[in-house]
Every structure is written in structure tokens, then in C-alpha cells.
Amino acid sequence: MRLLRAELLKLWTVRTPRVLLAIAALVAVIAAATQIGIIEYRDGDPTLSAGQVAGLLAGAAAAIPLATFIGAVGSTSGIRHRTEYLDHLITPTRWQQVGARVGAYLLGGLLFAGVLLAALLVVILTWALIRVGNVPWSSTTTRILLGVALATSAYTAIGLAVGAIFRNQILAVGLLGGWIFAIEAFFVIPLALIDLRLTSLMPVQAIQALLIDDALNDLVDEPGFAISYGVWPTVGIIAVWTIGLSAIGIWRTLSSDIE
Amino acid sequence: MATLSVEGLTKRFGAVEAVSNLSFTAEPGRVTAFLGPNGSGKTTTLRVVLGLAEPTEGAALIDGQRYQDLERPFHTVGALLDGGFHPGRRARDHLRILATAVGVGDDRIDAALAFSEISYAAKRRVGGFSTGMKQRLGLAAAMLTDPPLLILDEPLNGLDPEGIQWLRRTLRSLADDGRTVLLSSHVLAETEQIADDVVIISQGHLRADASMAELARQVTAEVRVRTPEAGRARALLVDNGFAVTPGDTADAFIVDSTGVEVGELLSAAGIVLHELSPGERRLESVYFQLVSDLPAPPLPAAATPPAGPNAGPVTEPELP
Numbered sequence: 001m002r003l004l005r006a007e008l009l010k011l012w013t014v015r016t017p018r019v020l021l022a023i024a025a026l027v028a029v030i031a032a033a034t035q036i037g038i039i040e041y042r043d044g045d046p047t048l049s050a051g052q053v054a055g056l057l058a059g060a061a062a063a064i065p066l067a068t069f070i071g072a073v074g075s076t077s078g079i080r081h082r083t084e085y086l087d088h089l090i091t092p093t094r095w096q097q098v099g100a101r102v103g104a105y106l107l108g109g110l111l112f113a114g115v116l117l118a119a120l121l122v123v124i125l126t127w128a129l130i131r132v133g134n135v136p137w138s139s140t141t142t143r144i145l146l147g148v149a150l151a152t153s154a155y156t157a158i159g160l161a162v163g164a165i166f167r168n169q170i171l172a173v174g175l176l177g178g179w180i181f182a183i184e185a186f187f188v189i190p191l192a193l194i195d196l197r198l199t200s201l202m203p204v205q206a207i208q209a210l211l212i213d214d215a216l217n218d219l220v221d222e223p224g225f226a227i228s229y230g231v232w233p234t235v236g237i238i239a240v241w242t243i244g245l246s247a248i249g250i251w252r253t254l255s256s257d258i259e
Numbered sequence: 260m261a262t263l264s265v266e267g268l269t270k271r272f273g274a275v276e277a278v279s280n281l282s283f284t285a286e287p288g289r290v291t292a293f294l295g296p297n298g299s300g301k302t303t304t305l306r307v308v309l310g311l312a313e314p315t316e317g318a319a320l321i322d323g324q325r326y327q328d329l330e331r332p333f334h335t336v337g338a339l340l341d342g343g344f345h346p347g348r349r350a351r352d353h354l355r356i357l358a359t360a361v362g363v364g365d366d367r368i369d370a371a372l373a374f375s376e377i378s379y380a381a382k383r384r385v386g387g388f389s390t391g392m393k394q395r396l397g398l399a400a401a402m403l404t405d406p407p408l409l410i411l412d413e414p415l416n417g418l419d420p421e422g423i424q425w426l427r428r429t430l431r432s433l434a435d436d437g438r439t440v441l442l443s444s445h446v447l448a449e450t451e452q453i454a455d456d457v458v459i460i461s462q463g464h465l466r467a468d469a470s471m472a473e474l475a476r477q478v479t480a481e482v483r484v485r486t487p488e489a490g491r492a493r494a495l496l497v498d499n500g501f502a503v504t505p506g507d508t509a510d511a512f513i514v515d516s517t518g519v520e521v522g523e524l525l526s527a528a529g530i531v532l533h534e535l536s537p538g539e540r541r542l543e544s545v546y547f548q549l550v551s552d553l554p555a556p557p558l559p560a561a562a563t564p565p566a567g568p569n570a571g572p573v574t575e576p577e578l579p
């Protein structure tokens with residue numbers, strides 16, 4: 001517990017996570033505001049369905065990948081600034097350190113999502129109550145809230161793992177950024193040509209699938225339309241990426257010298 | 260009270276043998292200087308002591324236990340190594356993280372900051388710290404739990420003369436309270452005034468393990484002799500096993516011994532002395548001879564007395 005708290009304190013006492021959180025909240029709010037703008041533009045006197053509320057919240061999907069940078073920066077900064085030895089002096093048993101760190105980043109991801117969603121909800125609810133008068137809510141909306149929280153947590157851990165695997169901060173951050181903003185697209189496009197659902201096997205696309213699928217299905221009235229294999233299989237895909245990369249990251253950490 | 264004992268420690272990195280069969284102890288109530296030139300294996304030894312690297316052979320034990328087997332390692336050993344700070348973090352937060360992880364209260368953070376006289380910078384980011392300020396913050400971290408054993412890798416680096424004075428006083432008083440203090444350095448002169456014991460290594464090998472007093476005795480054992488009968492006097496001294504080196508003038512030479520011994524021997528032979536004065540050799544030159552692999556040029560090997568600084572590692576019987 002102490003180690004977990006110390007790891008969270010480490011995250012909170014440097015600027016990068018806070019800056020990323022601010023950017024992520026901004027991205028999510030802008031994504032939601034754009035959708036609000038479209039709704040406003042389309043209907044002069046806007047109405048709101050439960051599916052639209054879910055869709056607005058799913059705007060957070062755009063911000064979730066940013067959480068991976070927190071993990072990547074966090075796990076490489078100990079190596080870069082040679083602070084790892086202090087962790088080791090406190091807890092010479094290495095798997096305890098590693099366990100505490102993974103736990104802290106999963107929890108940190110949840111807190112990150114909490115702030116992100118709070119910012120989104122403030123914007124959405126304020127607008128909906130003023131302009132529409134009510135906020136229709138469905139089980140899909142609740143599921144999307146949970147989905148955002150879990151996906152953010154998972155992606156923070158993925159970032160942590162990528163940092164632990166590559167150990168160099170610039171390399172890890174560069175690779176993640178490259179993957180999220182460019183490389184994955186090279187895989188997604190051919191997969192989409194075969195079957196749209198296959199794209200949800202890719203880590204970033206899986207988030208989109210998890211969060212947008214339901215919302216889209218509520219909106220798009222086309223039989224047989226699906227961008228994923230369903231909620232639980234998509235959760236499974238994210239879990240496989242997270243656990244798989246974490247396992248490699250933990251192995252790398254346990255087998256490298258202490259800086 | 261905690262005793263550190265390094266026992267037959269060898270550490271290899273591939274083909275490089277960084278530390279070779281090294282043994283020494285650091286005792287409670289004493290400041291032990293751990294000296295050696297760049298790359299001699301000081302940091303490697305300290306890292307093994309702290310459980311940060313595995314020994315290839317031998318062991319480093321704290322009160323008979325490896326660091327990683329200590330029940331409360333961070334409460335037992337305070338350590339200062341290179342690095343250890345995130346530049347974006349504030350000094351107090353750095354200590355707060357450590358305090359949280361080991362479960363000590365905020366009062367210890369304040370005490371450690373005050374101890375290191377760095378309280379004024381507690382709210383500042385470490386990235387803006389000078390080298391000396393970082394050393395002080397590192398020391399504050401080492402003192403966070405008020406441990407009985409301190410292991411400090413080059414704590415004097417980056418400190419200004421005032422800071423060095425401060426650290427000397429501080430380490431002295433910590434040892435006087437019964438703590439064990441081990442500090443590494445490149446420069447013997449830096450530790451001359453604080454250390455009770457000296458461990459000198461070079462290329463991973465032990466070169467000296469003695470008290471500072473013992474080492475200092477070797478230094479004073481050098482006299483300059485000036486006599487009109489220089490040739491006869493030198494021959495007599497060499498015959499009696501003294502190490503003799505030429506002086507700056509034809510009638511002068513240097514003897515590795517005390518004024519008493521030389522004076523008595525020469526006067527018994529009826530040799531007139533014009534001068535018998537303490538030599539200029541400083542502690543530092545003893546150190547340089549110990550760490551250099553070549554025999555020191557001014558000392559002819561044949562004339563080197565057995566106790567001379569080149570006769571092998573200087574050792575002293577176990578301390579009480």
C-alpha cells in the first residue's frame with residue numbers, strides 16, 4: 001500500500017502527467033463540443049436521444065491514447081534520471097516494486113479517466129440542461145462511462161509496459177506516438193477492406209470499437225453493420241494487449257540492471 | 260550500531276574485473292574513507308553492498324546480513340549515489356515520496372531538510388539545483404530514517420569549501436554518535452581531516468586498509484639529511500636497510516625514516532650533520548604510490564625497507 005501511494009505521488013509530483021491530463025480533457029471536450037455543434041446546427045431546436053448522449057461521452061475515446069504517454073514517460077524517467085536505485089533501496093524485492101508500479105498506473109489511469117469524464121459531463125450536462133431540458137440516459141451510456149475508465153487504465157499500463165520494454169524515453173514515446181497517430185493506420189486500412197470488425201484487433205482501434213460501437217449501432221440503422229465483435233470480445237482484445245505487453249515489460253524490468 | 264564487512268568481494272562485468280577479492284570493514288563510531296582513482300571499483304563495491312548488483316564472488320554484509328535480507332533496509336542504511344532526482348520534482352516532494360514508501364512521517368522530512376541545511380529550497384524543483392544542493396538533498400534522503408549506517412559515494416563532489424567543512428563536521432558528529440560512516444572519494448586530502456580509517460583500492464584491488472593515523476605515520480617518516488660526508492652516510496644508511504633518495508644538492512639526501520633513527524645511527528658513526536629536518540612528503544604522495552601500479556621511481560627497490568609504502572598493502576590489526 002505504501003509503495004502504491006508512493007508511486008502515485010511520483011506521478012502527481014511531476015508535470016508531465018498533469019499536462020497530459022489537461023490536454024486529454026481539452027481534446028475530449030473539444031470532441032464533444034464539435035458534436036454538440038453539429039446537433040445544434042442540424043436541429044435549430046435541439047433534441048437529444050440516449051444514443052446521442054452516449055455518442056457525446058464516447059468523444060473521450062480520442063483522448064484515451066494520451067494516457068499511454070503517462071505510462072511511457074513514467075517508466076522511463078526512473079532510468080533516465082537514475083532514480084530507480086532509490087526504489088530498490090526501499091524495496092530490495094524487485095517484483096514488489098514492479099507490482100506496486102503496475103497497480104499505481106492502473107489506478108492512475110482510472111483517476112485520469114475520472115477527471116476526463118468529469119470535464120466531459122460538466123460540458124454535456126450543462127449544455128443539455130440549458131438547451132434541451134433533459135438528459136436521456138441508457139445502459140449504453142453507463143457502459144461507455146465504464147469503458148472509458150477501463151480503457152484509460154489499460155492504456156496507461158500499456159504505456160508503462162512499452163516504456164519498460166524500450167527503456168529509452170524518447171524511443172518509447174516516439175514509438176507510441178508513431179503507432180497511435182500513424183503506424184496503426186497501415187494495419188487498419190487493409191484489415192478494414194477484409195472485414196471492418198478485424199480492425200478492432202488493433203489496440204487503438206479497439207478503444208474506438210469499444211466506445212463507439214454501441215453508440216453507432218444506436219445511431220446507424222443498418223442491419224449487419226458492426227465495427228467490432230461486441231463489447232466483451234473487445235474488452236478481451238484490450239485485455240490481451242495490456243496483459244501481453246505488461247508481461248514483456250515486467251520481464252524486461254526484472255532482467256535489467258538497476259539504474 | 261551497524262558494521263559493514265566486505266568479504267572477498269569480486270565483481271566481474273564480462274571480461275572486466277571491476278573488483279577483485281576485496282575485503283574490509285567499516286566500524287561503528289568511525290568514519291571510513293574509501294579511496295581510489297577513477298574506475299577503481301568504488302561505486303561497483305558500494306552498489307554490491309546496497310544490493311543493487313550481484314557479487315560474482317564473495318559477499319558484502321551489514322551486521323552479518325546482505326542488504327536485501329535486512330528486515331528494514333532503508334531504516335538501517337542511508338545511501339547516496341550518483342543521480343536519483345527527477346529534475347521536475349520539488350525537493351520536498353522527492354523526500355515525501357521516499358517517506359511515504361518507507362512509512363516515516365512529515366516530521367522526518369523536515370528534520371532531514373534541516374539537517375542538510377536545504378530547507379530554504381524545499382519548494383524548488385531539483386532541476387534548478389546546483390551540484391552542491393543536489394548533494395545536500397541526497398544526504399537529506401540518506402538521513403530520512405536516521406539510519407545507523409551511512410554509505411556515501413563521493414558526497415564531497417560539488418560542495419564548495421564551506422559545504423565541505425559542513426559535511427566534515429556533520430559526518431564527524433554522526434560517527435561520534437555511534438554511526439558507521441563510509442564515504443568514497445578520489446582525493447585522500449579531502450578525507451584526511453574526517454576519516455578515522457582509510458581503505459584504498461586501485462584497479463579493484465585493495466592497496467591499503469589502515470587507520471588514518473597509521474597512514475599519517477608513514478608520511479612523517481621521511482627526513483632530509485645534509486652532511487659533508489654524504490657518500491659515507493648514504494652507504495651506511497643503505498647498509499642498514501634504509502631507503503635513501505638523492506636530495507636537491509650534492510650534500511643532501513632524503514631517508515625514509517625518522518629523525519631519531521637516522522640521527523642516532525649517523526652520530527654513532529661519527530658523521531657530522533649540517534641538517535636533519537622533516538621531509539616534505541605529503542599524505543597525498545603516499546596515496547599516489549599506493550594506487551599507482553609502478554614502483555615509485557625515487558625509491559630504489561633494493562633499499563626499500565619492508566614497511567615502506569611499496570612493500571604491499573598496508574594493513575593494521577583489527578580495530579577494537
Ligand SMILES: Nc1ncnc2c1ncn2[C@@H]1O[C@H](COP(=O)(O)OP(=O)(O)OP(=O)(O)O)[C@@H](O)[C@H]1O
Nearest residue numbers: 272275277295296297298299300301302303304445
Ligand atoms: N554496469 C557495468 N558494466 C560494465 N562495466 C562496468 C559497469 N559498472 C562499472 N564497470 C566497470 O567497472 C570498473 C569500476 O567502475 P566503478 O564505477 O566502480 O569505479 P569508481 O571507482 O566508482 O570510479 P569513479 O571514481 O570514476 O566513480 C570500471 O572499469 C567500469 O568501466
Ligand SMILES: [Mg+2]
Nearest residue numbers: 301302303412
Ligand atoms: Mg564511482
